[in-house]
Amino acid sequence: MQQEVVLAMLAKEPSYGYQLRARLRDALGPLGDTMNAGQVYVTLTRLEKADLVAVERSADDADRSDRKVYALTPNGQQRVAEWIAEVSWPRPDLAEFHLKLIAAAAAGLADPLTIVDTQRRELLRRLRAAQRAAMAEPDRSDAALLLEGIVLRLQADLRWLEACEQRWTSRRRGS
Amino acid sequence: MSNAADVSVLRARGLRKQYGKGEGLVRAVDGVDLDIGAGETVAVMGPSGCGKSTLLHLLGGLDRPSGGEVSLHGRRIDDLGEKVLARMRRTAVGFVFQAFHLMEELTAIENVELSALLAGRSPRAARRRAEELLEQVGLADRARFLPSALSGGQRQRVAIARALSNEPLVVLADEPTGNLDSAATLDVLRLFERLHESGQTLVVVTHDARIAATADRMISMRDGAFVDETRLTGGTTGRLGALVGLED
Numbered sequence A: 001m002q003q004e005v006v007l008a009m010l011a012k013e014p015s016y017g018y019q020l021r022a023r024l025r026d027a028l029g030p031l032g033d034t035m036n037a038g039q040v041y042v043t044l045t046r047l048e049k050a051d052l053v054a055v056e057r058s059a060d061d062a063d064r065s066d067r068k069v070y071a072l073t074p075n076g077q078q079r080v081a082e083w084i085a086e087v088s089w090p091r092p093d094l095a096e097f098h099l100k101l102i103a104a105a106a107a108g109l110a111d112p113l114t115i116v117d118t119q120r121r122e123l124l125r126r127l128r129a130a131q132r133a134a135m136a137e138p139d140r141s142d143a144a145l146l147l148e149g150i151v152l153r154l155q156a157d158l159r160w161l162e163a164c165e166q167r168w169t170s171r172r173r174g175s
Numbered sequence B: 001m002s003n004a005a006d007v008s009v010l011r012a013r014g015l016r017k018q019y020g021k022g023e024g025l026v027r028a029v030d031g032v033d034l035d036i037g038a039g040e041t042v043a044v045m046g047p048s049g050c051g052k053s054t055l056l057h058l059l060g061g062l063d064r065p066s067g068g069e070v071s072l073h074g075r076r077i078d079d080l081g082e083k084v085l086a087r088m089r090r091t092a093v094g095f096v097f098q099a100f101h102l103m104e105e106l107t108a109i110e111n112v113e114l115s116a117l118l119a120g121r122s123p124r125a126a127r128r129r130a131e132e133l134l135e136q137v138g139l140a141d142r143a144r145f146l147p148s149a150l151s152g153g154q155r156q157r158v159a160i161a162r163a164l165s166n167e168p169l170v171v172l173a174d175e176p177t178g179n180l181d182s183a184a185t186l187d188v189l190r191l192f193e194r195l196h197e198s199g200q201t202l203v204v205v206t207h208d209a210r211i212a213a214t215a216d217r218m219i220s221m222r223d224g225a226f227v228d229e230t231r232l233t234g235g236t237t238g239r240l241g242a243l244v245g246l247e248d
Helices: A003-009 A017-034 A037-049 A074-085 A094-107 A112-136 A142-174 B052-059 B082-092 B108-118 B123-136 B152-164 B182-197 B238-244
Strands: A053-058 A068-072 B008-019 B026-037 B041-045 B067-072 B093-097 B170-174 B201-206 B217-222 B225-231
Touching: A003 A017, A003 A037, A003 A074, A017 A037, A017 A068, A017 A112, A017 A142, A037 A053, A068 A074, A094 A112, A094 A142, A112 A142, A112 B182, A112 B217, A112 B225, B008 B052, B008 B201, B026 B052, B026 B201, B026 B225, B041 B052, B052 B170, B052 B201, B082 B093, B093 B152, B108 B123, B108 B152, B123 B152, B152 B170, B152 B182, B182 B201
Parallel strands: B041 B201, B041 B217, B093 B170, B170 B201
Antiparallel strands: A053 A068, B008 B026, B008 B067, B217 B225
């Protein structure tokens, strides 16, 4: 989990760690199930050391992180603002797959179409899982929107695989 | 599926369909073997022109093969006479097409009940069944609308209700989401999911990955033949985390 995500979840108001976890769970739905409970607290401790968050108050003088209310420091606020403004987008590694097909065909290591078929099976399994998760979400849930993003990306990848299939089929016919 | 022969709803052996001759010979379907078990949802995927629509037509008795066999519930249908075949199509198979193929001058409920009437049900039974089906596809309040007053997604749901009206052994769908936007596609997916849960046997040919992904089994078709087959059941959401950067 990226530190900035935890930081940004805290921007709304000073919060307990469990409140941050609840916000993440709502936003991620079934995708958040894999999140480790301790992750948020580990991240909060790191952020505290980096002077991006501070403990506003503790329930008693116990040193347990689950009893502390965390708040952004001025540095933390600035970091969140920068992160929100940043342009970043995860990239699927298409070049690697593309080069795998080229290398396999050139050296006769494997049939590129077999590689395409194998990849398609895997993507379809993921698409199935994402779609089922999306259909199980209540209307207008935040998590459903994220799942739709996954579905659309997988569809795009599958369309590209179709293009790969067509190209490699016609190459084979041509040779 | 090695022991599928005795439980197959739909079975094909060495199925072929050719058009033209000599230089212009097209092998649209070129030696297909297929077993569809009861309650199974199977998707056949492939680029346009791979022969998947022709295959579906052969499976449903809409077209005759150039060679090979098709059996529905253990009964050969490729060599049936035209009249018997037509009756079989009306009662045992439900078709869903990309372009809906509804009768434009009939209301939604009339479209649905027509196929029950043609199959010999009484008008009362046909009407009751049609009402029930429109309720199932979420269109009870649109029963008296003409197709032209319905959205694409609604029209396709009427067409699905029609396909179900004679409790067919198998529903054959040809590119059912091809004309639909994303939200309407999701409605059709949900509907197919419910059909699947109710035990309906379903074969879908499509190049829409979303609909293929709802199947138990996905078959890839190229140049008239099956080239790959995979079981899609058993996916987990855990792996999905990696796709959105939540896991490594």
